[in-house]
Amino acid sequence: MAGSTTVVATERRPAATVRPQRRRSVRRLVLERLAAVAFLLPTLALIGVFSYYPAVRAGVTAFTRWDGFNPPVWVGVQNFTQAFGDPDFLRSAVNVAIWTLFGVPLAMVPSFVVAELIFRLRSDRAQFVWRAVFVAPLIIPPVVSILIWQFLYGPNGPINTVLHSVGLGELARSWIADPKFALWALIFLGFPWVSSFNVLIFYSGLKAIPREVIEASALEGAGRFRQLVHIELPLIAGQWKLLLVLSIIGVTQNLTVPLLLTNGGPGNATLTPVLYMYQRAIDYGQYGFGMAVGTLLFVVVLALSIINMRVLRTRS
Amino acid sequence: MSAATLPGRRSATAGRALRKWSLPGHFVLAIIAVLTYVPAYFMIDNALRSGPAMQASPFALATEPKWHNFSLAWQASSFAYPGTIFIVVVSVVGIAITTLASAYAFARLRFREKEIWFYTVFGLLLIPGFITLIPLYVQMSDMGLIGTRWGLILPYLAGGQALGVVVLRSAIEAIPEELFEAAKIDGAGHAWMFFSVAVPLSMPLVIALALLNVVGLWGDYVLPSLILQGDSSTVSVAITSFTPPPMTPNLDSYNVQLAAFSIASVPIAVLVLVMMKYFVSGLSQSAVKL
Numbered sequence: 179m180a181g182s183t184t185v186v187a188t189e190r191r192p193a194a195t196v197r198p199q200r201r202r203s204v205r206r207l208v209l210e211r212l213a214a215v216a217f218l219l220p221t222l223a224l225i226g227v228f229s230y231y232p233a234v235r236a237g238v239t240a241f242t243r244w245d246g247f248n249p250p251v252w253v254g255v256q257n258f259t260q261a262f263g264d265p266d267f268l269r270s271a272v273n274v275a276i277w278t279l280f281g282v283p284l285a286m287v288p289s290f291v292v293a294e295l296i297f298r299l300r301s302d303r304a305q306f307v308w309r310a311v312f313v314a315p316l317i318i319p320p321v322v323s324i325l326i327w328q329f330l331y332g333p334n335g336p337i338n339t340v341l342h343s344v345g346l347g348e349l350a351r352s353w354i355a356d357p358k359f360a361l362w363a364l365i366f367l368g369f370p371w372v373s374s375f376n377v378l379i380f381y382s383g384l385k386a387i388p389r390e391v392i393e394a395s396a397l398e399g400a401g402r403f404r405q406l407v408h409i410e411l412p413l414i415a416g417q418w419k420l421l422l423v424l425s426i427i428g429v430t431q432n433l434t435v436p437l438l439l440t441n442g443g444p445g446n447a448t449l450t451p452v453l454y455m456y457q458r459a460i461d462y463g464q465y466g467f468g469m470a471v472g473t474l475l476f477v478v479v480l481a482l483s484i485i486n487m488r489v490l491r492t493r494s
Numbered sequence: 495m496s497a498a499t500l501p502g503r504r505s506a507t508a509g510r511a512l513r514k515w516s517l518p519g520h521f522v523l524a525i526i527a528v529l530t531y532v533p534a535y536f537m538i539d540n541a542l543r544s545g546p547a548m549q550a551s552p553f554a555l556a557t558e559p560k561w562h563n564f565s566l567a568w569q570a571s572s573f574a575y576p577g578t579i580f581i582v583v584v585s586v587v588g589i590a591i592t593t594l595a596s597a598y599a600f601a602r603l604r605f606r607e608k609e610i611w612f613y614t615v616f617g618l619l620l621i622p623g624f625i626t627l628i629p630l631y632v633q634m635s636d637m638g639l640i641g642t643r644w645g646l647i648l649p650y651l652a653g654g655q656a657l658g659v660v661v662l663r664s665a666i667e668a669i670p671e672e673l674f675e676a677a678k679i680d681g682a683g684h685a686w687m688f689f690s691v692a693v694p695l696s697m698p699l700v701i702a703l704a705l706l707n708v709v710g711l712w713g714d715y716v717l718p719s720l721i722l723q724g725d726s727s728t729v730s731v732a733i734t735s736f737t738p739p740p741m742t743p744n745l746d747s748y749n750v751q752l753a754a755f756s757i758a759s760v761p762i763a764v765l766v767l768v769m770m771k772y773f774v775s776g777l778s779q780s781a782v783k784l
Contacts, residue, residue, distance in 0.1 A: 210603050213684045217599035218611065220592040221655050225618055228652035232629035233621050239629065246632060288526070295523050300516045309774045311527050315534060317763040319713040321734050322755045323533045329552070329748070336552045370529045375706065378774070423619070431624040434715050438734070452624045459628045460720070468628055476625045483620050 240470040245463045257470030267471065270442075270449040274475075277365055277450065278429050284371045285425040286418070292372050293380035294406070309381065313374045324438050327367045328354070354440050357447040364435055364448055376421055383414035423483045430479050451475045541567075541753035545745035563746065567733075567754035573725065574732040578712070579761075581643050581728065585650035586707045590700050592651070593658030598692050600659065601666035602674070603684065612663070618656035623717075631720050645721045646728075650711055658703055665696045701772040705765065712762055729758050 240257055242250035261267045296308045329335055331353035338350035353363040387410065395405055411418075433452045436442055442449035442457070451471055459468030540548045541563055542556035599605075600612050630649055631640075639645030669691065677687045693700075718728040719735075727735070733754040736747075766773065 207604070210684075211605050214599045214603045214605040214608075217595040217603065217684075217688075221596040221615060221659060222611070224592065224648070224652040225615065225655050228630065228633075228649050229618050229621065229626060229655075232626040232633055235629040235633070236625050292523065292526055295519045298516075299519050304516070304520070306774060308523055308527075310770050311523075312530065313770065313774055314763075314766060315530055316709050317759045317766050318534050318537065319730055319755055319759060321713060321715055321730055322537055322752070322759075325748075325751065325755075326533050326536050329548075334549055339552075370526055372526060372530050427620070427622045431622040433624060433627075437716070455624065455628070456716075460631075465628060465632065472625045472628065476622065479622055480620055 236469045236476075237473055239466050240473040242466040243464075244466040246459075246465050250466060253466070257467045258474065260467065261471055261474065266446050266449060267451070267454060269446045270451045270454045273361055273446075273448065274430055274450045274452075276361060277432075278426060280365050281429040282422065282425045284365070284368075285373065285428065286376060286421050288371045289373050289376035289421075290380050290418075293377045293384060294410070296377075297381060297384040298402075309378065312372060312377050315372075316374045320434065321438065323368060324435055327363075328439055331363050354448075355444055357444050360440060360444060360447045364439065367435060367439075376425075379417050379421060380414065383417035384410060387413045419486060422486050426482050426486070427479055430475065537752050537759075538756055540749055541756045543749060545747070545749055548749060560746075560749070563750050563753040564757065566750045567757055570736060570750070571729060571732050571754045571757070574727050574729045577643060577722075577726060578728040578730075581646050581650070582708055582711045584643075585647050585654065585711055586704050588647070588651045589654035589658055589707055590704050593655055593662055593703075594693060594696065594700060595688070596655070596659045597662030597666050597696075598684075598688050600663045602687070602692070612659075615656055615659045619660065623653065627717065627720075630717070634721060640721055641723070641726060643722075643726075646718055649717065654707055661703060662696055662699060665699050666692050669695050698772045698775060701769055705769050705773050708765060709762060712758075733758060 239250060241252060241254060243253045243257075244250035292312055296305050296312075299305050299308065330337055332338075333350075333352040333355075335353075337353065341347060341350045351359065354360050391409060391413070392405065395409055400408070430450075431452050432450070433456060436448050436450055436453045437456065440448040442453050452475065455468045455471040455475070458464045458471065536553065539554075539556050540552070542559040542561070543554075544560060547554070596615065600608060600615075626649075634640050634645045634649075637645075639648070673691050673695070674687055677691055682690065713730050714728070715730055715734060719731045722728060722731070733751060736751050736754060
């Protein structure tokens with residue numbers, strides 16, 4: 179990917195015309211390089227020290243036994259084999275697979291529906307107002323919605339009250355304390371799952387579709403559904419891809435919800451690999467083992483992201 | 495609206511071709527909006543009620559507001575505000591400046607390893623925060639930054655780079671070449687073109703991203719809970735680990751917590767409302783995609 183773009187960039191350079199002023203253009207290129215260094219240095223220094231270094235360190239620590247204080251001891255792949263032999267870890271992997279399978283569509287589809295509905299409104303003003311309406315819920319701190327759902331799911335919470343009042347009292351339970359329902363309760367949390375950011379991304383994609391394309395298809399007699407399927411969906415594939423990658427990462431690294439709500443319980447019904455990593459490292463001081471779990475998860479997420487980017491090629 | 499100068503903007507809606515749909519559209523949007531606003535209503539409503547009243551009827555309107563909840567909440571959490579505001583402001587402004595500079599370099603400068611460096615930054619989008627969480631915690635403790643504001647600001651600065659650079663690069667690339675040419679004819683160097691063309695024209699998007707960062711950092715929980723504890727906690731951690739003062743009846747502690755969160759969302763609400771125009775149009779104008 180990177181290689182091909184560079185080739186294009188060099189081809190664009192008008193080699194023949196600069197020859198008489200070669201020295202000046204060389205000087206300009208040097209200056210341009212210096213400018214590039216100056217412009218890029220803060221970003222590269224920051225991500226080098228505080229993103230890549232800890233990431234690499236995580237990968238190296240994964241092959242050691244380390245308590246965070248004493249010097250790490252190299253143990254090879256022992257942490258990894260130990261993880262795969264641990265039923266808790268395997269359960270956490272199954273949990274996160276289920277969560278991803280259901281959570282990722284929930285993170286994307288409702289936001290797309292809202293964006294599409296707004297996009298099809300007649301007046302620009304109405305479009306602006308509705309976008310504002312769906313952006314404003316940003317102000318609610320994420321921790322609050324966790325606390326609220328904790329109350330909604332409680333044994334005396336409103337969900338059970340409703341069940342009792344419609345005569346389904348035997349279904350009432352403490353939703354996040356029931357091993358059969360806890361994981362589903364966490365997945366359902368956040369209903370109706372409209373994300374401000376995702377709505378705006380989808381909307382921007384729809385907005386960028388050339389007007390003529392849609393008008394032409396309308397003239398040809400394409401119905402709204404056919405326009406949606408044949409024009410809008412393919413033309414915003416780039417947005418779907420971006421949000422798919424971000425949603426997979428978001429769901430798999432969602433630590434706050436299980437940490438605050440269930441801490442992985444009851445039993446290990448809501449244990450996820452990230453929480454498992456956190457507990458092992460922070461609560462038990464097994465940094466090496468925790469990092470091995472983190473590395474495994476990272477490899478899986480990266481593979482999913484790459485597959486996603488390969489399979490869903492952007493048509494342009 | 496300065497956004498009008500951004501390229502790619504279409505004065506008329508593409509959706510115009512699809513007129514008839516509006517009424518059912520409004521209706522469905524209204525239903526989804528009501529459902530989306532339930533948590534906000536629940537938070538503010540029950541922040542003003544007592545624990546027993548909330549248990550009895552969770553969604554009933556607070557007819558006799560208990561403002562006392564708010565004063566208790568403020569007493570317990572006000573200590574965290576100055577520190578958190580400092581952290582968020584420094585981080586967000588820092589992110590804006592550094593990502594703009596890099597985005598400009600990737601969009602406008604010619605240097606050989608450009609794509610490699612760009613994918614180095616872009617690749618961070620694929621390295622989820624959790625993988626660096628624990629090593630970052632260890633690193634901060636090695637650097638003696640646990641318990642200090644910089645222990646949080648530096649990771650925040652780094653964490654904001656990838657999305658900002660990727661989004662702003664495409665925005666700066668979309669600025670019409672003529673604007674830069676005009677500046678070049680006047681003898682402008684890159685520093686001048688950066689400040690006089692790229693920065694002003696990408697401002698709506700920069701503000702939108704900054705707002706997104708403010709919201710994210712203000713509500714962040716896990717990393718702050720590891721780096722800053724006790725008296726130096728951030729607002730969101732302080733409220734989450736909130737224990738009611740001894741004299742309060744415990745029955746209301748959840749409501750006092752909701753009151754504290756309501757107070758904590760005021761600054762964000764003001765900011766979002768004031769900047770709504772930039773936020774809604776900034777992100778909507780440049781098609782961000784992969």
